[in-house]
Amino acid sequence: xxxxxxxxxxxxxxxxxxxxxxxxxxxxxxxxxxxxxxxxxxxxxxxxxxxxxxxxxxxxxxxxxxxxxxxxxxxxxxxxxxxxxxxxxxxxxxxxxxxxxxxxxxxxxxxxxxxxxxxxxxxxxxxxxxxxxxxxxxxxxxxxxxxxxxxxxxxxxxxxxxxxxxxxxxxxxxxxxxxxxxxxxxxxxxxxxxxxxxxxxxxxxxxxxxxxxxxxxxxxxxxxxxxxxxxxxxxxxxxxxxxxxxxxxxxxxxxxxxxxxxxxxxxxxxxxxxxxxxx
Amino acid sequence: xxxxxxxxxxxxxxxxxxxxxxxxxxxxxxxxxxxxxxxxxxxxxxxxxxxxxxxxxxxxxxxxxxxxxxxxxxxxxxxxxxxxxxxxxxxxxxxxxxxxxxxxxxxxxxxxxxxxxxxxxxxxxxxxxxxxxxxxxxxxxxxxxxxxxxxxxxxxxxxxxxxxxxxxxxxxxxxxxxxxxxxxxxxxxxxxxxxxxxxxxxxxxxxxxxxxxxxxxxxxxxxxxxxxxxxxxxxxxxxxxxxxxxxxxxxxxxxxxxxxxxxxxxxxxxxxxxxxxxx
Numbered sequence: 001x002x003x004x005x006x007x008x009x010x011x012x013x014x015x016x017x018x019x020x021x022x023x024x025x026x027x028x029x030x031x032x033x034x035x036x037x038x039x040x041x042x043x044x045x046x047x048x049x050x051x052x053x054x055x056x057x058x059x060x061x062x063x064x065x066x067x068x069x070x071x072x073x074x075x076x077x078x079x080x081x082x083x084x085x086x087x088x089x090x091x092x093x094x095x096x097x098x099x100x101x102x103x104x105x106x107x108x109x110x111x112x113x114x115x116x117x118x119x120x121x122x123x124x125x126x127x128x129x130x131x132x133x134x135x136x137x138x139x140x141x142x143x144x145x146x147x148x149x150x151x152x153x154x155x156x157x158x159x160x161x162x163x164x165x166x167x168x169x170x171x172x173x174x175x176x177x178x179x180x181x182x183x184x185x186x187x188x189x190x191x192x193x194x195x196x197x198x199x200x201x202x203x204x205x206x207x208x209x210x211x212x213x214x215x216x217x218x219x220x221x222x223x224x225x226x227x228x229x230x231x232x233x234x235x236x237x238x239x240x241x242x243x244x245x246x247x248x249x250x251x252x253x254x255x256x257x258x259x260x261x262x263x264x265x266x267x268x269x270x271x272x273x274x275x276x277x278x279x
Numbered sequence: 280x281x282x283x284x285x286x287x288x289x290x291x292x293x294x295x296x297x298x299x300x301x302x303x304x305x306x307x308x309x310x311x312x313x314x315x316x317x318x319x320x321x322x323x324x325x326x327x328x329x330x331x332x333x334x335x336x337x338x339x340x341x342x343x344x345x346x347x348x349x350x351x352x353x354x355x356x357x358x359x360x361x362x363x364x365x366x367x368x369x370x371x372x373x374x375x376x377x378x379x380x381x382x383x384x385x386x387x388x389x390x391x392x393x394x395x396x397x398x399x400x401x402x403x404x405x406x407x408x409x410x411x412x413x414x415x416x417x418x419x420x421x422x423x424x425x426x427x428x429x430x431x432x433x434x435x436x437x438x439x440x441x442x443x444x445x446x447x448x449x450x451x452x453x454x455x456x457x458x459x460x461x462x463x464x465x466x467x468x469x470x471x472x473x474x475x476x477x478x479x480x481x482x483x484x485x486x487x488x489x490x491x492x493x494x495x496x497x498x499x500x501x502x503x504x505x506x507x508x509x510x511x512x513x514x515x516x517x518x519x520x521x522x523x524x525x526x527x528x529x530x531x532x533x534x535x536x537x538x539x540x541x542x543x544x545x546x547x548x549x550x551x552x553x554x555x556x557x558x
Contacts (some may be wrong), residue, residue: 119490168487181476186496192316192528194551197460206446206457207557211398217465222555225548229541236536243533249471254522255517257515262508269504272473276501278486
């Protein structure tokens, strides 16, 4: 099999880890890294995340597969900037929202494009956060595949399988609703929890007592504000819905405590315990 | 040095891990485990968490140090049941609330007693959840020490130091306010998040997409409902206050999203990022 040229635009945690995972999975891939940030390019080369770096649009255009591992607003902008893409080229985005991306892409490019969301990440960012097992045995959601070309679907499935990911297919609309509950709204909670403590009179004294529980609950509050601003904007309506549902549960809990309905509170907590059985 | 007899009442994660840590730290301690649950006693012996098991009050009364590793309501009940405790005996509770425990203990026993809260735990419970490094390099809060006997304070500090804990002293009132923010309210959020997802139409489909972030945010929603019912009851007012402060932050976030004030939202998230600098 001929070596395939793979461009990765964006060399942070997501793009960098993808480079590492592809290089580990097979020598079939030659990785061209691209990033507006020169320092990121330098680091990515030093860390061996990619084989070469280039911001030359012609070099990128000629790759067999082009991954977009950049914030979700930048994905739309970059996609609409692509011209003269060959029919066999596969463009895959890795953004956390899918509906607006999947529907805003121009018709001439739609068959080239596969909308993907790997359900993997950490609160860290930049090339130095990359590691080769990030995607291992994790879920990747592929959306609206009926709008992608047959060849492109095959290429995308093959490459995600090779880095050990488990594929789930879903409409982009359903994805965005689910992602609001499983990822976007939890990020809003984590930011709110961190800010609630930091707003207290002596946060340092409170934080002295932080142990596993608090650290788990605020880990993702360390995530990039720029990246999450874009996600919150693109998934605004679903996010607001999911916050409202969370709010209802929290107020139910609060009311039970206020009214000292301890038996009902216990049952409500036992209901949450069901997660035990799922993971 | 003579071997010291240490009773541990309650052989779950907290008591069991304490037994393991003490046995690992030194051969100076002989551990008597006690638990109403016969199966827990059997498991604790099989797992080597304790040297012997006994529910005989005389055997326990004659130990040099008595740890209470049981739910916070049971701590108060058990403390008030103790009679004829020798002046040199040290009784230490390990509950997650401190003010009601510290103040409800009878005068004849107050000098024997040290109120402690080790800031360590996991969502798991029972003897099989115990592990010997749970307390290693973690914080233990000792409260209202001026009300404990000098000998008892010395004994408590020594034993927590020997299992590698870092001691912080605090008034029980301040402890309960801080613990509400750092532990009790985050548990309420985690339960509410789990229930918000479980209440949706197809929770299994949503949970297919769960990755690190969601798992972090709902880990402590697996915690024992019985244990947390007691904690929420004992720290009711502080817990309600902290939920209200959280609520304010979440609604601020929600309003910014609704009003599309993205710049302010970004700044609010950047403020939360400050946690980076603390741990």
